[in-house]
Amino acid sequence: MRRSSVETKAVILAAARERFAADGYDKATIRAIAADARIDPAMVMRYFGTKEKLFAAAAEFDLELPDLAPEQAGAGLVRHFLRTWEADEGLQVLLRTGVTNEAAAERMRTIFGGQVMPLVIDLTGDPERAPLRASLVASQLLGLALSRYILKFPPMVAATEEELVAWLSPTVQRYLTGP
Amino acid sequence: MRRSSVETKAVILAAARERFAADGYDKATIRAIAADARIDPAMVMRYFGTKEKLFAAAAEFDLELPDLAPEQAGAGLVRHFLRTWEADEGLQVLLRTGVTNEAAAERMRTIFGGQVMPLVIDLTGDPERAPLRASLVASQLLGLALSRYILKFPPMVAATEEELVAWLSPTVQRYLTGP
DNA sequence: GTCTATAATTCGATAGAC
DNA sequence: GTCTATCGAATTATAGAC
Numbered sequence: 082m083r084r085s086s087v088e089t090k091a092v093i094l095a096a097a098r099e100r101f102a103a104d105g106y107d108k109a110t111i112r113a114i115a116a117d118a119r120i121d122p123a124m125v126m127r128y129f130g131t132k133e134k135l136f137a138a139a140a141e142f143d144l145e146l147p148d149l150a151p152e153q154a155g156a157g158l159v160r161h162f163l164r165t166w167e168a169d170e171g172l173q174v175l176l177r178t179g180v181t182n183e184a185a186a187e188r189m190r191t192i193f194g195g196q197v198m199p200l201v202i203d204l205t206g207d208p209e210r211a212p213l214r215a216s217l218v219a220s221q222l223l224g225l226a227l228s229r230y231i232l233k234f235p236p237m238v239a240a241t242e243e244e245l246v247a248w249l250s251p252t253v254q255r256y257l258t259g260p
Numbered sequence: 261m262r263r264s265s266v267e268t269k270a271v272i273l274a275a276a277r278e279r280f281a282a283d284g285y286d287k288a289t290i291r292a293i294a295a296d297a298r299i300d301p302a303m304v305m306r307y308f309g310t311k312e313k314l315f316a317a318a319a320e321f322d323l324e325l326p327d328l329a330p331e332q333a334g335a336g337l338v339r340h341f342l343r344t345w346e347a348d349e350g351l352q353v354l355l356r357t358g359v360t361n362e363a364a365a366e367r368m369r370t371i372f373g374g375q376v377m378p379l380v381i382d383l384t385g386d387p388e389r390a391p392l393r394a395s396l397v398a399s400q401l402l403g404l405a406l407s408r409y410i411l412k413f414p415p416m417v418a419a420t421e422e423e424l425v426a427w428l429s430p431t432v433q434r435y436l437t438g439p
Numbered sequence: 440g441t442c443t444a445t446a447a448t449t450c451g452a453t454a455g456a457c
Numbered sequence: 458g459t460c461t462a463t464c465g466a467a468t469t470a471t472a473g474a475c
Contacts (some may be wrong), residue, residue: 213415224403236392
């Protein structure tokens with residue numbers, strides 16, 4: 082099959098995101114990604130140079146936190162996180178990989194520290210404990226993703242979005258603004 | 261060097277636990293484990309048969325939940341979990357591996373479902389929502405381990421045991437017995 | 440109990456024809 | 458743009474000498 086340059090690159094990248102999200106960095110081989118994209122493995126190297134660079138492109142991600150009213154910040158964050166997880170594979174790539182890959186772990190720290198912390202400061206006006214608050218929020222949100230989407234605890238998989246929001250919102254709200 | 265059979269086996273197992281805990285299943289090679297144990301790679305195969313069986317032995321783990329007074333169950337669980345994590349590498353092995361290995365994920369489900377759920381039923385006398393409650397507890401505890409020991413968010417690393425217990429106890433307590 | 444040698448795979452990466 | 462062929466490295470696993 083003959084495709085345009087941008088088209089081919091996009092197909093490869095989509096397959097790479099799926100594989101990295103499902104298998105992590107090491108088990109997601111270039112050969113498997115190429116097979117998914119119905120393309121020759123050599124093409125992957127041609128377009129992205131190395132596996133490392135392909136991963137960097139696949140792990141591109143932005144939380145894109147919305148503006149949230151102070152008293153609804155907890156619920157808003159949980160809901161936004163759940164929807165982002167299901168809409169964008171980037172987060173899944175980072176979590177599956179960050180566990181055994183220092184570069185991915187570093188990006189996780191940057192994303193949550195860099196994006197949740199300003200929200201906390203904005204909500205509380207207290208820069209002092211903002212880093213810890215942001216990390217506590219991250220711990221619950223990532224624990225949610227871990228148990229629901231990665232480890233697949235049956236009750237977490239079965240729960241509806243609204244159930245999870247109802248259970249987790251008070252937790253996140255307290256980490257954000259509580260004593 | 262000449263060692264007894266049980267001694268050699270114990271040395272190998274200790275090295276395996278460290279490697280699996282630090283690198284996950286795939287990156288922890290038999291060669292690296294053997295090098296750590298200052299032993300020939302062939303010896304590892306001799307004692308454990310396959311890498312898979314070696315992993316099964318290294319991932320042996322028990323939460324060993326203590327009896328907890330109802331009103332202190334949250335704080336007790338958080339504290340017990342933190343100490344168990346640091347004393348026994350088994351949990352770390354399972355978390356690092358469960359993210360990309362279905363067998364380890366299954367064991368995680370068994371451990372948390374099987375050991376936290378009875379505690380919930382004992383505390384609440386309500387078997388109906390016990391599975392979800394146990395999973396919520398697991399989500400926060402595993403999120404704690406993830407952010408503090410794996411991804412190493414600086415504020416979580418810097419926090420003392422008592423700080424973490426103070427922040428997380430109300431969360432866990434509510435998941436256990438709250439509305 | 441310990442080690443050497445090696446079989447059998449698999450992977451990332453490169454060179455080059457078309 | 459696409460593919461074949463292949464290199465070099467690394468891995469699990471096995472056979473067998475000492």
